[in-house]
Amino acid sequence: MKSTFLTLSLVTASALLTTTLYADEVELDPIVVGADFRDKNLSQVTNSVTVLGEEEIYDKATKSFVETITAAPNVNFTAGASKAKYIQIRGIGERSQFETPINPSVGIIQDGIDFSQNPLGITLFDVKQIEVLRGPQGTTFGANGMAGVIVVESNEPTKEPTGHFEATVGNYNTVAYGAAAGGTIIDDTLLGRISVYKNSSDGYMENSYLGRDDTNNIDEQTIKAALKWLVSENLTVDLNYIHADIDNGYDAFTLDNSWVSHADKPGKDTQLTDAFSLKSTYQINDAMHLITALSHSNTDSEYSYDEDWSYVGEFDDSLWPYDWFDEYLRTRKQTDFDMRMVSDESGKIFNGSTAWTVGVYYKDYSEDLTRNHFKDYYWETFTHTYDTTNKAIYGQIDSDLTEKLIFTLGLRAENWEVDYSDSNAFTENTDENLYGGKIGLTYKAEDTALYYATLSRGYKPGGVNADDTLPAKDRTFETETLWNLDVGVNSKYFNNALVNRLNFFYGKRNDQQLKAYIENDRSFTDYFDNAAKGTYYGLESELDYYPNESLHLYTKLGLLHAEFDEYTPEMTGRAPAQSPKYQYNVGFDYSFLENWRFKANVEGMGSYYFSNTHDQESDPYALLNSSFEYVYGDFGATLWGRNLTDTEYDVRGFYFGNDPSKFYEPELYTQKGTPRTFGLTLTYDF
Template sequence: MSQRIPFVRALWASTSLIAAAGIGFAAPAAAQDDETAQSSEGELPTIIVTANRREESLQDVAVSADILDEQRVNLIFSGAADTTALAGAAPGLNVESSNGRVAPRFYIRGLGNTDFDLAASQPVSVILDEIVLENVTLKSFPIFDVQRVEVLRGPQGTLFGRNTPAGIVKIETVKPGFEPDVQAGLSFGSLDTASLTGAVGGAIVEDKLAFRVSTQFQRRGDWIDNGFTGEENALGGFTDFAIRGQLLWTPDERSEILAQVNFRDLDGSSTFFRANVLSPGSNELNQNYDRDTVFYDAGGGNPAEYNQFGATLNASYEYDFATLTSITSYWTSEGFSRGDIDGGNLVTGPGFIPFPSDTQDSIDLEQLTHEVRLASNGDGPLSWQVGGFIFDSDFDVTTVGFTFPPPVTVNHTNTAWAVFGQASYELTEALRVTAGLRYTDDEKDFFVRSGAPLQPVSVQDDNIDWDVSIFADVTDTTSVYARVANAFRAPTIQGRDVAFFAAPSVAQSENITSYEAGFKSEFADRKVRINGSAFYYTVEDPQFTAVGGAGNLVQLINANEGEAWGFEFDTAFQPTPNITLTLGLAYNDTQINDDSLAVGVCAQCTVLDPLNANGFALVDGNPFPNAPEWSGDFTARYGVPVGNSGEFFIFTDWIYLGETNFFLYESAEFNADSRIEGGLRIGYSGGDGQWEVALFARNITNEDNILGAVDFNNLTAFVNDPRVVGVSFGVDY
């Protein structure tokens, strides 16, 4: 690891002591009320969002956001799904991965990164309980025992820092309380799928000390045959265990402290690539495709094993005029995944693989963060907050080709610091203006630890992010807003190609400027909620990744410009106290603007773009990769009271992702038609919700959807999980 780590730890220790002197002891604003306020019968609940680092009603915030509550999150993951199951759960959000249950890639409003390497940088941040999970492996940490998941669309650079130009997926877990709380859930499903969740908490010392321990265990048996070896049920299984422990101390009425520890142990499978399941000139799955069978002559069983650990200390003290908060966190991620990247030995179909594509990538990572901020209290017209932030990560990535070349280990370090501030002023009772600034200094260093004689590479940049918004109440139930925001993604170094005799590539900073206007409204005595927004943004020097080709390389590039426009609608309806409906819709039109940018293509593809003299595709005017124009979601819940304390219920949810291009260039093969998947839960709850038994199904129509492809000189793709049907039982006391 880098020799800078002890220095940074010392710096953090100093700033932590300074903060502690003003705080005493504290817990964050996180240990507060549930995300939905109590509402009258027949009304939609108030949705709470923390886009401004404080709890506010979604209807009072100048941001386009969709909130997934605890019930929706539990439904999404009921079939032992991983983080990629969030794809389409909020309009404008896409999530995919070619690394199995680790290293998910997030996209909001079409902006993301297709880089499959463990050192990849993304323009969407994942925030878990106010801690940025920067590395792609940390972003896969299981989502369980949560209050809500907030999807914040558009640049969030002022309060949340660099690498947020597209938006944020913000996860708020359930915090300790002083009332006894016991929850447990158990489910069994097809494909030998099982899931166990549990949480217990309450007071240790009344009104002074409380705890909460929550856990999730997911497993699936092997269900994929290997047609090359003749083994049945040889691949596809996994076990994924995670646990979280929390301790809350409130020594007095003004101060709190929350300590949190997270741990994960994954023993599973990497992505299953399927060779030549596409035919030349077509994006339809062909006769080579069988979801239950692969033909692997390599890959060692496609294993993936990871351990992750995180510890956080979140403290605050409430002065008369402001609240001082200090948040310090340390995370590690260690593991590997191995795969038969070319999809195995299936001779039917085109494509020549120039070398055996059995490769393994592993990571050994440490991440440290520390933040101190001061936020105003009181009900006056002016509210404000100021703060500082330090980030440091250090990790090794090792790439092994099992037949060639020799193993190569590279080291990446990233140090960043920032100061920020935001102020909001009520010009009148109906009109509010908010503005924020953040200065960030970001530095990355790269060197080859072993396996190749290359010189170190360093990049550095600093930037001022800013945003300005105006929010106006038109009536008691309708508001409008406008927002202009600027954010940047720091320069990036990608060194995976060192293992394949190529130099590392570098992308300079990208900078986004976004314009957004929207409205928030509730009608019919709060039985109808309709929120909408329209946006336009430009990205200067957008960072893209050219992947694959004959060498299966990863090359960072900058385009001259990217631009996009679109809109989002998030609606909820409660026509009767027993029926709740939600409907979301988003449109994203993205475009690369660079008349000289050319990228390599697959030799077996039907390329639709013009080619230059070197046979590279000119991608000017193409959409961003993995950016469907249309996306949407729908949920419906119907409950029928039974007796004095029971309820029969039906809950269904559906997602839609429109036509999607997988790479920078366009071809007839490497794109997907529209994708639709649905889930269903039918059950009975009794004892005023204290217990529940239900039947559930995920991907209920058993759709075969292509999620991505491997641009590796053959027509290889990977697909979604099959239908999982099961039964569950839960208790909540």
């Protein structure tokens, strides 16, 4: 693997040093990002943002949504389920959920619908692009955007009839197929698009006790529909609907950290979501327009697993084996309403120098949990209800101080109301007011360089720990706040042949929320705690080079130093969990002959701590991926492979005693990342 990485590095270096540059100016900025109230070209965005286009998502079957976005610098993930579904940005983010309700650190928006709590329902078919925004997004997204926000955009309806058909076969009995079609329904009035996608796989685990190879299977079905109603010249209404039916198995951990399970009661990891968003854009006059957005989602999920990872009779009774099974059934409902007034060019204030945005926001979220816990001979049932109401007002101005210097100020104030009650007769209200925003300067040095500095304040609400065995002082935890400074430059060289986005960041966390657990006789009490203070700093770099029309080379690099400034004596000065010191993605695309393209990249990550309760770490890893693509007219074929060297790496780790034959001595147990996968994808477009 080291030689592979060295080879790719040498290829990149040689191309960067070549004296032959693409003579004509390359058009590299068609990408539009809606990261800050107004759509902007990527080169003009003053956030640390990565955009993943549809052409970069060629493996939609075996590579999950969460794994895909780790192509962005300083974005990590945690599994502990059938697929990864917990995201960390710059080391901030959740790693799991059991009894305790969580408020996400990373917001996820798909087609105007909040999927922050339900990312398992996001599949990548018919997706136009993914925007990964790093750092607090307090003004635009509020409480769920302290670490960052992921925006997923599907292909929109078009006036012309368009369609896409796709079929994939791969190892591990992977079969996926989908179709998307759209166009004009009523001339000059109504456009539509619909897509249907089905993805299935046996998964990567074998179960020797049950004689099966599909107990950790993937079974996904997704339907997306969109309508664009051109009501008048001044009013457009967009409707999006998403139906996600995920019925995956969960059988991923073993006592010997192998790919062969002995579990007699494999679990499930399922999600059934129906959701819609309704957005209207009304051009009031030449000075301003009004955007009104309403969304609603209803999700039922099951997360269950065999706790002992073995079968009855595998161990002698003298070793005190146990037979436990855990099941978490959740129903989540969420309604969001956002209304904002946005100025246009003629609506700028202060002598036409200042653009402005003002808005109001409302969210109603509820989560009902039923936990069924089997312990040897009996079932225990625990239930809770968690309701939150969030009301916010926000605004932002972008003022031209000079022709080249822009001043930005954004503010957001939220009222957060929480009602919690459970079957142990415990109730709690954690109401509070929250404030965030940003202040920044942008300097356009010339057409090929833009410099920016932004100081932002993010926040994450406090909450309630559900386990009643905790001391009274630990039943609640406090709100976390984050001050973050981003300083960066977007630049282009050699007639746009070389494009660079470079960002340095520094952050201070106060009342830093973190997850810990207490182990007691094979029972684990997980809970959220507050560390007094934490610090992080680092950089994110993205470099794209086009030496000629046929070759594209790129590097994405993230460096991160994070530590607890004040916590327990053991943890002070140590890095929080899921905070690798480095992360990279180096690769190239090469078009040859008339219809062929070859892609290859190496993505790697440094080691990180699995938990804030112990000092077990992952090993660094590097994965080699590649594809051959052939396009003839409207037909395409892609032969792809991921992790071609079949490198073993870990995506979740626990440290405790679970093996009776070793007298329950604590050990590191890990869930393996995706092994070597390969397949063939055929497409047809019109």
